[in-house]
Amino acid sequence: MAMALALYHNDMSSCAQKVRLVLHEKGLDWESRHLDLRAGEHQQDWYVKLNPRAVVPTLIDGDTVVPESNVINEYLDERFPDPPLKPADAFGRARMRLWTKQLDEGVHDAGIAVLSFAVAFRHQYIAKGESGAAMLESIPDPFKRERRRDVIEKGLDSEHFRMAIERLLHLYRDMDRALADRPWLAGERYSIADAAFTPYVVRLDHLDVMGLLDSTPRVAGWYRRIQARPSFAHAIVRWENTSYLELMKRQGRENWSKIKGIADAL
Ligand SMILES: N[C@@H](CCC(=O)N[C@@H](CS)C(=O)NCC(=O)O)C(=O)O
Known part of the structure; x- marks a missing residue:
């Protein structure tokens, strides 16, 4: 019997991780339609x-077809309201959206994606030769395409890399300040904002660059509480791709002193 809910996703993609977290927090059954991003299946x-x-x-x-992970998560919360993943009050919901909108305003494309490509994923593209180059040309958004070209060519020496570290450290400081006043990003209970930002610490963990959180310890504490929720095992750990992880950890460790130097100089 066909299930009503299906998700086109990728095992290691941050944007997919946050939707899987919401699906599992809500106890929903869903059909996996996995796309291999390094084979260009999404293109x-x-x-x-x-x-x-x-x-x-x-x-x-x-x-119904719903793209965009932030939109998907709000759609799921309206369609399957129990348990609610939005604050009960209007201001709390506004606060939740002030978090999630940042992801589409640079934190994802210019922040975590640049970090990941500069440190690790560029090697996957380079190894693919002609087909990697063709995948780059097929990126519809010209800003994203040119930024990615630069990051694949120059790695940590791309100017985009320094800006990505600056933006991400700014984000972790904002999260740290918010978590001084409340247990979860938008208020007293876990919400879509917490699910949405989980992948932005998971990625540091997978790249073995958790030292970037040294001056924001509340973010590290929040991440430990997130890891203890059952949804983390289902949505993140169960999908970990060992060949990606091996590359990410190795490149993250090899480049750590340079990454730290760039962060310290900001
Ligand atoms: N704003 C979009 C961003 C989605 C996005 O950038 N997805 C990445 C994975 S996290 C992707 O599919 N990348 C493929 C590529 O850049 O070629 C969303 O939140 O759904």
Whole structure:
């Protein structure tokens, strides 16, 4: 029997991790439609019709197609309200959205994606030769395409890398300040904001660069509480891809002193 909910996603993608967290927090059954991003499966014509930016994730709910992870998570919370993953008051919900909107304003594309590509994923593209170059040319957004080209070519020496570290450290400081007043990012209970930001610490963990959180200890404490929730095992750990992880950890460790030097000089 076909399940109503299906998710086009990728095992290691941050944007997919945050939707899987919400699916599991809500105890929903969903069908996995996994796309191999390094084989360009998300750039095929049939998928771009569902998701014009050629990115994962995309949720399918019966005949309904919903792209964009922040939009998907709010959609899931309205469609399946129990347990609620939004604060009960209007200001709390505004606070939650002040967090999530930042992801589409630079934290994702210019922040964590640049960090990940500069340290690790560029090696996957370079190893693919011609097909890696073709994948780069198929990125629909010209700003994202040119930034990625620069980061693949120059790695940690790309100017985008320093800016990514600056933006991410700013984010972790903001999170640290918010967590001084309340247990979860938007208030007294776990919300879509906590799910949305979890991948932005998971990525540091996977790259073995958790030292970037040394001056924001409340973020590290929040991450430990997130890891203790059952959804973390289902949505993150169960999907860990060992070949990605091996590359990420090795490159993160080899580059740590340079990364730390760039962070310290900011
Ligand atoms: N704003 C989008 C961003 C999605 C996105 O950038 N997804 C990444 C993985 S985290 C992707 O599919 N990248 C493929 C590529 O850049 O070619 C969302 O939140 O869904």
